[in-house]
Amino acid sequence: MPQNPAERRVVVTGPPRRTRRVSGYYRPRTEIDEQTTLGHTYVRSLMRTQLRTALAVLAVLGLLVGPLPLLFAAMPHARHLEWAVLGFGLYAPLVLLARWFVRRAERNERDFVRLVEDR
Amino acid sequence: MNSSYAVPAVALVVLATVLVGAFGLRISRTTSDFYVASRTVGPRLNAAAISGEYLSAASFLGIAGLVLVQGPEMLWYPVGYTAGYLVLLLFVAAPLRRSGAYTLPDFAEARLSSQAVRRLAGAFVVGTGWLYLLPQLQGAGLTLTVLTGAPDSLGGLIVAVVVVAIVAAGGMRSITFVQAFQYWLKLTALLVPALFLILAWQGDGAPSRAFDEPATFRERSVVRVDDTLDLTLDRPLTVTVSGTIDGRAHDNDRLRLPAGTHRVEDGTRLTFAKGGDVPERDRGAGGDLSPSQAESRGERPLYATYGLILATFLGTMGLPHVVVRFYTSPHGVAARRTTVAVLGLIGAFYLLPPVYGALGRLYAPELTLSGDADAAVLLLPDRVIGGLGGDLLGALIAGGAFAAFLSTASGLTMAVAGVLTQDVLPSRGVRHFRLGTVLAMAVPLAASVLVGGLPVADAVGLAFAVSASSFCPLLVLGIWWRRLTPPGAAAGMLVGGGSALLAVAATMAGFPGAGALHALLAWPALWSVPLGFLTMVLVSLATPGRVPAGTAAILARFHLPEDLRAEVKA
Numbered sequence: 007m008p009q010n011p012a013e014r015r016v017v018v019t020g021p022p023r024r025t026r027r028v029s030g031y032y033r034p035r036t037e038i039d040e041q042t043t044l045g046h047t048y049v050r051s052l053m054r055t056q057l058r059t060a061l062a063v064l065a066v067l068g069l070l071v072g073p074l075p076l077l078f079a080a081m082p083h084a085r086h087l088e089w090a091v092l093g094f095g096l097y098a099p100l101v102l103l104a105r106w107f108v109r110r111a112e113r114n115e116r117d118f119v120r121l122v123e124d125r
Numbered sequence: 126m127n128s129s130y131a132v133p134a135v136a137l138v139v140l141a142t143v144l145v146g147a148f149g150l151r152i153s154r155t156t157s158d159f160y161v162a163s164r165t166v167g168p169r170l171n172a173a174a175i176s177g178e179y180l181s182a183a184s185f186l187g188i189a190g191l192v193l194v195q196g197p198e199m200l201w202y203p204v205g206y207t208a209g210y211l212v213l214l215l216f217v218a219a220p221l222r223r224s225g226a227y228t229l230p231d232f233a234e235a236r237l238s239s240q241a242v243r244r245l246a247g248a249f250v251v252g253t254g255w256l257y258l259l260p261q262l263q264g265a266g267l268t269l270t271v272l273t274g275a276p277d278s279l280g281g282l283i284v285a286v287v288v289v290a291i292v293a294a295g296g297m298r299s300i301t302f303v304q305a306f307q308y309w310l311k312l313t314a315l316l317v318p319a320l321f322l323i324l325a326w327q328g329d330g331a332p333s334r335a336f337d338e339p340a341t342f343r344e345r346s347v348v349r350v351d352d353t354l355d356l357t358l359d360r361p362l363t364v365t366v367s368g369t370i371d372g373r374a375h376d377n378d379r380l381r382l383p384a385g386t387h388r389v390e391d392g393t394r395l396t397f398a399k400g401g402d403v404p405e406r407d408r409g410a411g412g413d414l415s416p417s418q419a420e421s422r423g424e425r426p427l428y429a430t431y432g433l434i435l436a437t438f439l440g441t442m443g444l445p446h447v448v449v450r451f452y453t454s455p456h457g458v459a460a461r462r463t464t465v466a467v468l469g470l471i472g473a474f475y476l477l478p479p480v481y482g483a484l485g486r487l488y489a490p491e492l493t494l495s496g497d498a499d500a501a502v503l504l505l506p507d508r509v510i511g512g513l514g515g516d517l518l519g520a521l522i523a524g525g526a527f528a529a530f531l532s533t534a535s536g537l538t539m540a541v542a543g544v545l546t547q548d549v550l551p552s553r554g555v556r557h558f559r560l561g562t563v564l565a566m567a568v569p570l571a572a573s574v575l576v577g578g579l580p581v582a583d584a585v586g587l588a589f590a591v592s593a594s595s596f597c598p599l600l601v602l603g604i605w606w607r608r609l610t611p612p613g614a615a616a617g618m619l620v621g622g623g624s625a626l627l628a629v630a631a632t633m634a635g636f637p638g639a640g641a642l643h644a645l646l647a648w649p650a651l652w653s654v655p656l657g658f659l660t661m662v663l664v665s666l667a668t669p670g671r672v673p674a675g676t677a678a679i680l681a682r683f684h685l686p687e688d689l690r691a692e693v694k695a
Contacts, residue, residue: 049681056684057605060215067211071204075430078198085197092200093479097207097472104211104465111219112458115686122689 052118056111063107070099130520131272138310138524139287142531145306146291168459172466174301175450177308179206179467180474181257181533182264183585185311185526188475190498192482193489198426199482201433203475207468209441214464217442219457220604220683227452228543229445229596236603238673239611245618247548249595250445251565252626254541256588257444258534258569264499265530266573271500272523278574284527285570288535292542293559301453307532308470314525315477318506318518322484325509332487348395348491356387356494368393395494403490432648433586439654440589443596446536449543456687481505502526534566541565587629594653595622598661604683606662610672613665621657625649 078088184206191199226232229250234243262281269280291303326332362382366375369390370382389395397403441447454460485492485501488508492498503526506518539562546561595618602609602617628649645652665672673679 046677046681049677049684053605053680053684063215064212067208071208071434075201075427075434079427088197089200089479089483092197092204093483094476096204097475100207100211101465101468101472104214104468107215108461108465111461115458119686119689 048118048122052114055114055118059107059110059114063103066103067100071096130516131523134520134524135269135272135527138527139283139531141310142287142303142307142528143291146294146303168454168463168466170301170305171450171453171459171463172470173308174304174453175447175463175467176470176474177304177306177311177528177532178446178450178536179471179533180308180311180529181585182261182526182529184474184478185315185529186264186268186499186502187585188478189481189485189502190492190500192479193485193501194493194498197479198430200479201430202437203478205434205437206441207472207475208438210464210468210471212438213442213447214461214468217600217604218451218460218464221448221600222451222454222460223457223683223685223687224679225452225682227449228540228547229443229448229599230544230548232448232603233599233614236673236679237609237611237614238675239614242611242614242618244548245615246596246599247544249591249618249622250544251541253443253588253592254445254537254544254565255569255572256591257446257585258537258541258566259573260585261530261534261537262569262573265527267499268503268523268526268530271503280530281570281573284530284534285566287531288538289562289566292535292538293562303535304532307528308474310528311525311532312474312477314521314528315474315481315502318522319477319480321514321518322505322509323480326484326487348397348494356382356389358382358384358387360384363398365396366393368395397491403493428644428651429648432651435654436586436589436593436648436650438593439597439650440591440593442600443592444588445540445544446533448596449540450536458687478502484509538562538565587626590625590629590648590650590653591622593650594625594657597654598657602658602661602665604680606665607676607680608665608669608672609661610665610668612668612671613661613663616664617657617661620660621653624656625653628653 074091078084081087184203188199188203191202221232224232224235226235228247230243230247233246234240262284265280265284266277267280269275269283270277361384363379364382365377365379367377368375370380370393371387451460451463454463481502484505485498489501489504492501492504503519503522506522507515509515510518542558542561542565545564546558550557550561550564598617598621599614603614628646632643632647
């Protein structure tokens with residue numbers, strides 16, 4: 007069997023071709039990893055921008071929701087207000103905050119991509 | 126309540142769930158399909174699926190029951206459940222999807238490259254998942270009992286069998302279709318009866334006493350007390366009694382009860398006059414769906430409210446069935462947009478439970494006494510509209526309630542089974558996933574049969590508090606802080622989550638009687654969340670040598686937009 011050269015060639019050439027294809031498939035991610043170690047500070051700046059946006063929205067949420075229990079405790083006779091605000095009033099602001107955040111976050115990412123491409 | 130329509134409605138929901146699941150099964154072909162629906166689920170379908178999964182029995186029945194008993198402060202629950210998704214969106218959604226991990230343990234391992242932290246996170250996922258499954262099964266039992274008088278555990282058993290069959294057969298892909306279908310089913314099942322109820326209420330002259338405090342009886346009402354209970358009266362109450370009060374037997378006697386606490390034995394019938402206040406019930410251990418720590422909020426309402434807000438706002442991101450869902454989005458941007466759609470969908474749904482709660486206070490105030498407050502949503506159509514229309518609407522609600530149990534239970538089972546398969550059972554593969562599914566459901570089912578009457582509903586609040594103090598620090602610090610170390614993460618999860626777990630367990634066991642300590646233990650989030658964060662940060666700072674080597678590259682993967690990867694690929 008080993009004396010047959012044709013069969014041997016088939017066995018030996020097979021695996022490398024497959025390996026090359028697999029590594030080609032994963033190449034983008036490897037390159038990104040390399041790029042990130044180079045552009046370390048760029049990633050940091052993106053993270054900082056995104057975190058700042060998130061914290062800003064969280065602060066708005068805190069200011070919106072935080073005082074409410076105190077307010078209701080201070081006005082025990084305003085039951086109608088409590089029903090209206092907690093039952094129906096808060097969901098729309100939450101959705102609007104979320105939409106605003108997504109728009110900001112996506113814009114931050116677009117700006118970042120543009121910055122990296124220009125370089 | 127007439128069960129001749131409700132039983133077919135429940136059967137129809139179960140059947141439709143199986144059919145939609147089978148439809149997903151036909152296109153669930155690869156292993157990737159099975160676990161994460163091949164990561165190709167678009168925002169709209171995925172958002173409906175996430176919402177369908179999230180709106181559990183507690184949302185469908187529990188909130189209205191709580192509002193009925195406790196008043197509008199309980200509306201903080203749905204607000205918190207929704208705002209939790211906003212916090213999740215801000216800090217976790219896109220990076221979590223980009224991390225490429227499938228479960229929370231996967232995330233812990235990818236971020237910290239530590240098997241120990243992975244195993245710890247896995248233990249917390251399985252624990253929270255089981256805690257959350259328990260009330261789903263018990264809720265199913267309660268619903269079936271209210272509808273048909275069937276034994277308590279039957280409903281749970283039905284849900285368990287259907288869920289295991291769907292999850293084991295179709296995995297994530299079929300679950301996605303099932304969940305999306307069930308969101309719309311649940312919304313319809315609550316919206317249509319609500320519209321009719323509001324019309325009936327307007328036809329009734331739109332009385333607005335529901336908003337008054339306390340609730341009052343609109344007409345002469347007879348209440349049959351099923352469980353022995355303690356009534357607390359602020360002022361004397363005149364009532365006609367057949368049965369036993371304060372150890373004395375009465376037969377249709379008109380009594381004037383002085384202010385104070387009175388013990389009413391089970392089987393007693395109380396007749397209240399029209400216009401009287403509904404007395405408040407002291408609840409030690411009600412086996413209801415409603416998170417019953419609510420009842421321990423009496424003495425420090427402000428502290429309890431803030432504890433509730435913190436637990437729900439920060440706990441959502443760590444719930445195992447919520448997290449798994451993010452891996453089914455195709456990319457980080459889609460994960461964000463999906464979350465916004467989810468906020469809209471669950472926000473729309475949560476407009477409805479307050480309607481039922483308010484109408485319940487108006488038309489069925491005696492439910493607070495009979496201990497069936499969680500059944501208020503099921504009983505209202507019969508009470509307000511009555512006749513054939515009331516029966517049909519009641520059947521619709523019953524079907525929706527079952528959809529709620531089925532969808533949340535399948536999501537949780539999926540998440541718990543995923544962890545069990547990957548970290549506990551020996552080898553990987555779809556066959557072992559099926560074994561994991563059976564195991565994931567068997568434990569809470571056994572527990573729900575065994576512990577029966579215990580206040581397991583506390584489990585929902587407990588799950589949120591534990592998740593907020595263990596997974597929230599892990600996710601937020603893991604995604605945004607470079608200096609997190611494996612020992613820090615492990616210590617933070619153990620100290621934060623562990624102390625929250627112990628605190629609520631002590632409350633459930635009835636350890637401290639009353640006072641400040643009791644409130645602190647019943648609502649641990651306010652101190653256990655900062656404790657978890659602080660431990661994680663301090664231990665990480667104390668072990669600077671243990672920062673994993675690839676941290677910079679991993680964080681870059683979490684935060685880099687997909688556009689950039691596409692550019693590189695081209």
